[in-house]
Amino acid sequence: DGGITQSPKYLFRKEGQNVTLSCEQNLNHDAMYWYRQDPGQGLRLIYYSQIVNDFQKGDIAEGYSVSREKKESFPLTVTSAQKNPTAFYLCASSTGSGEETQYFGPGTRLLVL
Amino acid sequence: EDQVTQSPEALRLQEGESSSLNCSYTVSGLRGLFWYRQDPGKGPEFLFTLYSAGEEKEKERLKATLTKKESFLHITAPKPEDSATYLCAHGSSNTGKLIFGQGTTLQVKP
Numbered sequence: 629d630g631g632i633t634q635s636p637k638y639l640f641r642k643e644g645q646n647v648t649l650s651c652e653q654n655l656n657h658d659a660m661y662w663y664r665q666d667p668g669q670g671l672r673l674i675y676y677s678q679i680v681n682d683f684q685k686g687d688i689a690e691g692y693s694v695s696r697e698k699k700e701s702f703p704l705t706v707t708s709a710q711k712n713p714t715a716f717y718l719c720a721s722s723t724g725s726g727e728e729t730q731y732f733g734p735g736t737r738l739l740v741l
Numbered sequence: 742e743d744q745v746t747q748s749p750e751a752l753r754l755q756e757g758e759s760s761s762l763n764c765s766y767t768v769s770g771l772r773g774l775f776w777y778r779q780d781p782g783k784g785p786e787f788l789f790t791l792y793s794a795g796e797e798k799e800k801e802r803l804k805a806t807l808t809k810k811e812s813f814l815h816i817t818a819p820k821p822e823d824s825a826t827y828l829c830a831h832g833s834s835n836t837g838k839l840i841f842g843q844g845t846t847l848q849v850k851p
Contacts, residue, residue, distance in 0.1 A: 632784075670828070670841040670842055671785075671828070671830075673839075676838065686783060718785070728773075731787060733775075737782075
């Protein structure tokens, strides 16, 4: 079955630690996205990538980094510079034509120890 | 500034009691209006995409409609399994970026 997988489902971060969230898709989509979801604030875009080896900052990129070395993979690193990382992180993908639907993965919940 | 606003924030219905959720937007060039359903602790599940005023789409008990400035998600004779948060989003540029509203949390009681 085609879809988007995210791992882990839960992730715990210690002070000063960088952590990486995985996102993989087998939909052959060109575009991939990372969103952060906080209660009462909806989804906010962190980074997006429309093609391999290229990515753009979204609205809240500070404290995060990404890479897009393969079409199917778009990992997100939450760095120690992100002072409030506790949130639900969602990865999405789309065909990349600009008006198309984005499909979401199951999410990763990041908690700070 | 492009903005999406959903109302109400929360809605409680009795099973079978029909109602509507509202999504209003200020956009410089609408490129699709999207509705998603999200269950607690899960990723959003795609429901509908609307592209032009007057367009309507239906799926089971749900019908989405679109005008120039807002969209409605009509829920007819809801069941408890329709309880979820419903998100609306619009695309506003050729980057494929979506701007989301805060969502409406629907609870349907038996």
